[in-house]
Amino acid sequence: MTKDNVINLVRENIKNLIPYQSARRIGGHGTVCLNANESPIPVFFTLKKKEWNRYPECQPTELISAYANYVNIEYNNVLVTRGADEGIELLIKAFCEPRKDVIVYCPPTYDMYQITANIFDVLARKIPTKKNIWQLDLINIQLNLHSVKIIYICNPNNPTGTIILQNDIIKLLNITAGKALIVVDEAYIEFSLKDSMITYLKKYSHLVILRTLSKAFSLAAIRCGFILANKEVINILNKVISPYPISIPVTDIACQSLESKSIELMKKRVLSNDLNRIWFMEELKTLPCTEKIFDSSANYVLVQFKMCEKIFKELWSKGIILRNQNKKMYLKNCIRISIGTRTECIYVIDELKRFCLKNNIMRNK
Incomplete structure (x- = not known):
């Protein structure tokens, strides 16, 4: 069967479907991955189950x-x-x-x-x-x-x-x-x-x-x-x-x-994330490249930047992987940034400061 014949077998609504562009599908190799709203803090568990030859319950x-x-x-x-x-x-x-x-x-x-x-x-x-x-x-x-x-x-x-x-x-x-x-x-x-x-x-x-x-x-x-x-x-x-x-x-x-002990640890991670988000948003306000910061009740923040595309590419090249929202409805010049550890947040702010100096971006009077 030829390639064209295989394509002809595909459902019509799938032929031109654009798949979801997940963080992993888009790619990007960096040391600070703030593009998928994941927790920056890993958790560790040891498997208790040791037998793998039986199917699991449909609904455990x-x-x-x-x-x-x-x-x-x-x-x-x-x-x-x-x-x-x-x-x-x-x-x-x-x-x-x-x-x-x-x-x-x-x-x-x-x-x-x-x-x-x-x-x-x-x-x-x-x-x-x-x-x-x-x-x-x-x-x-x-x-x-x-x-x-x-x-x-x-x-x-x-x-x-x-x-x-x-x-x-x-x-x-x-x-x-x-x-x-x-x-x-x-x-x-x-x-x-x-x-x-x-x-x-x-x-x-x-x-x-x-x-x-x-x-x-x-x-x-x-x-x-x-x-x-x-x-x-x-x-x-x-x-x-x-x-x-x-x-x-x-x-x-x-x-x-x-x-219960794991839930308590989760709540502590949430509190830590919230504190980092508050700190990060306050620091963003001081940057001349920041045009608007949207209120957030999650583990990420949406920011409107001057020179949005250039900022996104510059940070990407430095291993800071963010989520570009510039082409989405109502989100022109916006980047979504997952909240990382305090160290990661500081790194992002420092790189944004360098970007502002390098590109001579001044605060509006």
């Missing part, structure tokens, strides 16, 4: 119990997934008819909502947040609910770092009752726990929450996430999930990370 009982206990909800309200990304995928797979149903996403936000819909040939309807305040445009969402099955809301939002007003999410839940699922992606919620929607799960049967161990728990490498929802939604998703999605080593490490 011990892990579900541990996470349900951590978030204080019932066992049957939890589904374990391969990161929050699989949660995004499972919901579209289970609830959306290809070429018929619609998902709504609110840029600037996480690109995987749109890309996953494109993969499943489901229309992704873009309803941007209100510029600069990054809050939901409830009027436009309400006017565009025809054929909508799922609305994705990232909170804290990636890449802006801002919190979506809880009252607006509640209004949206009331607007969409009986019409669509409201999926709140809380991948970064440990950095702003007071803003979680988890206490509303019992009240709203169409509320779904995505969680992960990749960020605050410092376990991006094991790819472990959770869907929190009412048991009817969980039962539906159990129909479409892979037979053995969560490996035994992942379950082992995840369970250890949810022990």
